[in-house]
Amino acid sequence: MKIIFASFVLVFAFFMIHSCKDKKEQEALEARETKATFYIDETVMPVMEDQVSVFESEREAKVTLVPKAETEILAMVQNQESGLLVMSRVLTEGEQRAFTNKKIVPKITQIAIDGIALIVNTKSNDTVIDLQNIVDFMQGKSVPLIKGLVFDNPNSSTINHMKTLASVKDIDGKNVFALKTSNEVIKYISENDGYIGVVGVNWMTQPMPDMQKYTDAVRVLGVKNVKTMPNSAEYYKPSQVNLAEGFYPLVRKIYMLNYEGARGLGTGFATFVAGEVGQKIILKSGLAPVRLELREVKVRKEIDNQK
Incomplete structure (x- = not known):
């Protein structure tokens, strides 16, 4: 009798363990499907x-x-x-x-x-820029028309992309620096002439309502595609067609x-x-x-x- 009872307890315990396991697996599955x-x-x-x-x-x-x-x-x-x-x-x-x-x-x-947009204050006379000027500036060379490059975050994909493009590991923290967010970059450029901001195109095409006054005070530069079209004299803005066709050089x-x-x-x-x-x-x-x-x-x- 004791043996039968012990066997029953073992079977019951085995059933309960697997039942709990199945329940947890089902809950995990439902969580993956809804969250x-x-x-x-x-x-x-x-x-x-x-x-x-x-x-x-x-x-x-x-x-x-x-x-x-x-x-x-x-x-x-x-x-x-x-x-x-x-x-x-x-x-x-x-x-x-x-x-x-x-x-x-x-x-x-x-x-x-997507594209990486280069933005300047609307007070600036510049509407276009040669990408080589950006590369030179990131490499520490003097570019008279640029006071500084401003990025959204020191760890962002935009700064990593530009560092790769310019073949540099470290940047001059004085003239090439980062804030904390894309909105901070847009605001900074709207208030400071001579600097170039580097942000994702999406932040310019879909600004938050409270950022509209700052995006209205900056313009997106046309960029000469020296990367894939070195002999072209054309400058391209990050429009959807230029992104899709690869005419805009800072595409990803x-x-x-x-x-x-x-x-x-x-x-x-x-x-x-x-x-x-x-x-x-x-x-x-x-x-x-x-x-x-x-x-x-x-x-x-x-x-x-x-x-």
């Missing part, structure tokens, strides 16, 4: 907020966006603190090694084509990176952003979508009445 936290390169935060607003209005789900500088995101990846990212580049083999060791294959989705791709290792809301949200509705939101934001055809409309002052 997701993305760590976002802060240079594209405005358009991603629009994406979340529409996405959540269409389904019962909660997507949390956490804006971070690129270097901060990479540090979190190394510590495996996050598997859902939005960045202006993909991870290197070394950066994603912690996930690779777990046999996690990433799901990488390109969602937009925006990716959604999923290292969760399991299907969940992160996958669903990436599918939404890459789909028709999400790409229309990208189009409205001023960035270039990757899955919608762009048309450039030219308005003529005079109408040709000839048939």
Whole structure:
């Protein structure tokens, strides 16, 4: 009798343990399907907020966006603190090694084509600039027309992109310096002539209402594409067509990176952003979508009445 009772207890305990395990796994699955936290390169935060607003209005789900500088995101990846990212580049083999060791294959989705805008005070006479002048200034050379370059964050993707472009590891903290946010850069440039601000295009195309007076006081420079079109005399602004066609030199791709290792809301949200509705939101934001055809409309002052 004791043996039968003991066997019953063991079977019951085994059943309860597995029942609790199954319950936890089910709860984890439900959490993945209804909640997701993305760590976002802060240079594209405005358009991603629009994406979340529409996405959540269409389904019962909660997507949390956490804006971070690129270097901060990479540090979190190394510590495996996050598997859902939005960045202006993909991870290197070394950066994603912690996930690779777990046999996690990433799901990488390109969602937009972005640009880095160079902005000046509207009091400035300059409307265009040669990209080589920016490179020279970052390398410590004297460029009479530039008092200083102002970045959004010392760890941001914009400063990393420009350092790579100029082939420099360290920068002169006196003439090339960073504030804390893109909005601070826009405000600084609106109040200081002679400086060039470096921000993501999205912050100029989708300013917050309280920033409108500052964005109205700055202008985006046209940039000569010495990188891929060295013989061209044309200057290009970061319009959607110029971004998509590669005419604007400071262009970069925006990716959604999923290292969760399991299907969940992160996958669903990436599918939404890459789909028709999400790409229309990208189009409205001023960035270039990757899955919608762009048309450039030219308005003529005079109408040709000839048939």
